[in-house]
Amino acid sequence: NAGVMQNPRHLVRRRGQEARLRCSPMKGHSHVYWYRQLPEEGLKFMVYLQKENIIDESGMPKERFSAEFPKEGPSILRIQQVVRGDSAAYFCASSPRGLSSNSGANVLTFGAGSRLTVL
């Protein structure tokens, strides 16, 4: 039973290019979360999606960033016109149910991350 699969694991882009990061959740998981981790920083929530719906994108920068989780295929985090400050590790996590007040029973499983370097 494969875990959360992220690709590419490493991505190098020049300023102004586009970056596309893909995430396939665990089998049976329909909830996907994207987090960003900067050096010596904690993981910061970006966006929460269910199939075909964005539930909470309050952690996403208003410009250049977008996310989707189509009915078929992986979730995609897209960064347009990348800048050096976008260099970070981007982690995807999935869960079988959304986090709720019974979160003791809901577990996030993280992927190994995609490391974006902007030159």
Place this chain on the structure above:
Amino acid sequence: TQLLEQSPQFLSIQEGENLTVYCNSSSVFSSLQWYRQEPGEGPVLLVTVVTGGEVKKLKRLTFQFGDARKDSSLHITAAQPGDTGLYLCAGHGGSNYKLTFGKGTLLTVNP
């Protein structure tokens, strides 16, 4: 905004020593999770604590959730080099979908 402060930020010890790392907040969390992250990998869940005052043991690791559900600690007995990693705590507020993460404690256990 809910914040989690972890201390110490860095910890380097010798194999066989005991250690405690802390996770503190001024906010109440409905649950708190501890993760371990190794270089180049994603965080891996160690434990979830839900009830104030709860203590959970995982082999040589002991996790405690404060009575007021604002803080937590992780104690490792007889640390081993394999315990080396970044230990992250993450709190869930209960009313939204986000986990709030601390910045982590980077533990190095030297043989």
